[in-house]
Amino acid sequence: MKVKNSITEGPLVSALFIYFIPIFFGSLIQQSYSFADALIIGRYAGISSLAAIDATYGYVKLLINVFITLSLGGTVLISQYYGAKKFKEVDDTVHTLMLFAIIGGFIISGVGYICSPYFVSLMNVPEDIYEFATSYLSIYLLGTMFVFVLNIGSGILRAVGDTKFPFYLLLISSIMNIFLDLLFIIGFGWGIQGAAYSTIFAQGFSSIMILLRLSSGKSPVQLSLKGLGIKMTILLPMLKLGIPLGIQSALYSISNIYMQRGINSFGTTSIAAWAINGKLDFIIWxxxxxxxxxxxxxxxxxxxxxxxxxxxxxxxLSMFMGITMVGLLSIGIYYSVEYLSSMFTADNHVIDLSVQMFRMISPFYVIFIISEVLSGAIKGIGDTFKPMVLTLIGTCGFRIIWIVYILPKSSTVMMAILGYPVSWIISTVMFSILYFFTSRGLANFEVESTS
Known part of the structure; x- marks a missing residue:
């Protein structure tokens, strides 16, 4: 009996929505505990603790996102093999990718824990929040393997069209994380350390559940302990796709580290205001x-x-969906940003600065969605090198130039933040040009068949 694949067959609009909705709401639920962390920490542990988390977040993104994006080469292969009905290759890729995640998780956990004080020092973190930042970062990075297994396992399921289980799992995990936040931060008085521990426990639970799902026989792929292994015939093409993605993610994270350093140099109030913005616009992202x-x-x-x-x-269709949703949401937050900011703190200086920040950058979110869709399309056909180059030029290179050369000429935190939307515009123009030339070659393309 032939099983219909709605991604490659049938009505496209409904297939896109059916695929998009569980991933979005799953991610929304996953990020809700970050939002809850900020609310609880801001109200019960103080604005210094809230600033301490955001002040070093760039290094968290660098260590974790680089590896996850490196592994995306494997999920792209899984999608391509699954679409071509090459199920043996799907199975080999799943086992190689999962062992790669486990090994990488152990390595990054150790490196992150040992180097946490060094990372904090490099970020120009103010002295009044230095100890908070170091404590949170070292604890959080200990749970890196759980983050890798959860995200890569969820990516494997999504690559073959299973978006429901990751959604349900994230719902349970997020409720657990919020409960543990309340217990550790308010009940036990552990402060910023409680926020880190609650995240580790929730991620650990989720990673175990995703492994059980992959090995249960209830998903289109079957993971087994015996089958785990690194197959070079899979690893090499995976890395060929994934290394440019990993470099792209590293460049993006490094550029954000430079931007965050610029913001950190203006003190705890500026860091806290920018942290609140990061919580307000997380749905947009x-x-x-x-x-x-x-x-x-x-x-x-x-x-x-x-x-x-x-x-x-x-x-x-993805472009139309993205622009419409991001545009409407940006407008809604623009007019309610003052009230939303006051949920995190009663400090009027922080609230006022947060409002100024969001209202300056919010009109530009719809620009970024264009480059994200075009970049995603180019990656889908297996070309990950050119997006890496464009990220190097339009994001990393430009932002470093902005902080090193432009910011000193007008040394204000608003000038530092303006570098974000300007870099989005530059990147969107470049990705639009690249997609135009790439799409011209797709009309008569053929995928080499092995049958």
């Missing part, structure tokens, strides 16, 4: 990230199935 994942998966599977027209239609 979830939409952007989910649209990118959706675009890459649909393009990759249809590339594997030789469906060039459906690839282009998926990209156009």
């Amino acid at each position: 979830l939409i952007i990230d989910t649209i990118g994942i959706t675009t890459t998966t649909f393009v990759a599977q249809n590339y594997g199935a030789n469906q060039s027209k459906r690839m282009k239609s998926s990209t156009r």
Whole structure:
């Protein structure tokens, strides 16, 4: 009996929404405990603790996101193999990718824990929050392996079209994280350390559950302990795709580290205001990230199935969905940002600065969604090198230039933050040009068949 794959067959609009919605709400639930952390910490542990978490977040993103994006080469392969019905290759890729995640998790946990004080020093963290930042970062990074297994395991399921289980798991995990926040921070009085421990416990639970799902026989892939191994025939093409993605993520994270250092130099109030902005716009970034994942998966599977027209239609529809949702949400937060900021703190200086920050950058979110969709489409056909180069130029290079050369000429925190939307505009222009030339070659493309 033939099983219909809605990503490569049937109505496209409904397939995109059915795929998008569980991932988005799953990510929304996953990020809700970050939002809850900020609310609880800001109200019960103080604005210094809230600033301490955000002051070093760039290094967390660098260590974790680089490895996860490196592994995305494997999920792109899984999508392509699954779309082409090459199930043996799917199985080999799953086992190679999961062992890669476990090994990488142990390595990053050790490096992150040992180097945490060094990372904090490099970030120009003010002395009044130095100890808070070091304590949180060292504890949080100990749970890196759980983060890797959870995210890569969820990526494997999504690559073959299973978005429901990751959604339900994230719902349970997030409720657990919020409960532990209340227990550790308010009940036990552990402060910022309690926030770190609650995240580790919730991620640990989720990683165990994702492994059980993959090994239960209830998903389109079957993970087994005996089958775990690194197969070079899988690892090499995975790294060929993943290394440019990892470098791109590293460049993006490094540029954000430079930007955060610039913000940190203006003191705890500026750090706290920017941290609040990061909590207010997280839904916008979830939409952007989910649209990118959706675009890459649909393009990759249809590339594997030789469906060039459906690839282009998926990209156009993803673009329309993303611009519409991000635009409407940006407007809503723009007019309610003062009230929302007051949920995190009663400090009027922090609230006022947070309002100024958000209202300056909010009109530009719709610009960034364009580059994310086009980048996702290009990655879906297996070209990860050119997006890496564009990220190097438009994001990393420009932001470093902005902080090192432009910011000193007008040394204000608002000038530091202006570097973000300017870099989005530059990146979007470059990705638009790249996609134009890439799409011209898709009309008559053929995927090499081994049958």
